[in-house]
Amino acid sequence: AQSVTQLGSHVSVSEGALVLLRCNYSSSVPPYLFWYVQYPNQGLQLLLKYTTGATLVKGINGFEAEFKKSETSFHLTKPSAHMSDAAEYFCAVSGNSGYSTLTFGKGTMLLVSP
Amino acid sequence: ETGVTQTPRHLVMGMTNKKSLKCEQHLGHNAMYWYKQSAKKPLELMFVYSLEERVENNSVPSRFSPECPNSSHLFLHLHTLQPEDSALYLCASSQDGEASRGYTFGSGTRLTVV
Numbered sequence: 001a002q003s004v005t006q007l008g009s010h011v012s013v014s015e016g017a018l019v020l021l022r023c024n025y026s027s028s029v030p031p032y033l034f035w036y037v038q039y040p041n042q043g044l045q046l047l048l049k050y051t052t053g054a055t056l057v058k059g060i061n062g063f064e065a066e067f068k069k070s071e072t073s074f075h076l077t078k079p080s081a082h083m084s085d086a087a088e089y090f091c092a093v094s095g096n097s098g099y100s101t102l103t104f105g106k107g108t109m110l111l112v113s114p
Numbered sequence: 115e116t117g118v119t120q121t122p123r124h125l126v127m128g129m130t131n132k133k134s135l136k137c138e139q140h141l142g143h144n145a146m147y148w149y150k151q152s153a154k155k156p157l158e159l160m161f162v163y164s165l166e167e168r169v170e171n172n173s174v175p176s177r178f179s180p181e182c183p184n185s186s187h188l189f190l191h192l193h194t195l196q197p198e199d200s201a202l203y204l205c206a207s208s209q210d211g212e213a214s215r216g217y218t219f220g221s222g223t224r225l226t227v228v
Contacts, residue, residue, distance in 0.1 A: 036219075043204055044206075094213045105156070107157075
């Protein structure tokens with residue numbers, strides 16, 4: 001079984017500031033980890049994912065995330081926030097073999113102020 | 115046309131109406147999903163279809179009835195809904211056995227029950 005905890009339902013940053021969205025997971029098997037972004041009245045779009053190999057993964061729009069097994073974390077970062085980054089972000093986990101459904105966190109709304 | 119397409123984008127219906135939501139995927143995937151996204155609540159997995167057979171039903175009320183006639187199409191039939199069923203309904207698809215790819219989501223149907 002898997003679960004995801006996203007700390008903070010809302011995160012506010014100023015334009016140009018560091019973005020840090022936290023995600024911790026629980027999984028009984030080696031996990032696949034994902035970050036999705038959702039803009040208002042849109043579906044979820046894949047931002048980046050970790051499957052195997054390098055633990056620091058880069059995604060679209062300048063975002064990256066680091067898989068830390070010892071901390072069971074997969075935090076999302078971006079060095080400099082842009083107004084267009086304002087959206088809701090979802091962390092998700094799945095098992096790494098065969099049929100496995102994604103388990104999503106509750107989401108974190110990122111607010112970016114000028 | 116590529117990706118996952120949902121129609122209609124917006125739907126307003128009375129509590130005694132019968133309507134259907136449609137989802138179509140052009141990715142060659144063999145698994146499809148219905149999610150419900152309500153304000154201030156986490157994503158709720160409603161139904162999972164793999165190879166056109168329902169494999170998971172998370173205790174969804176019978177007023178929601180899914181149909182998967184083939185691997186490319188998924189429907190959600192609605193009847194005698196309640197105002198609390200107002201939400202964004204998201205369809206997603208994936209390839210069984212390839213959990214590393216994650217899911218591809220449609221843009222959703224915004225449903226309002228009056």
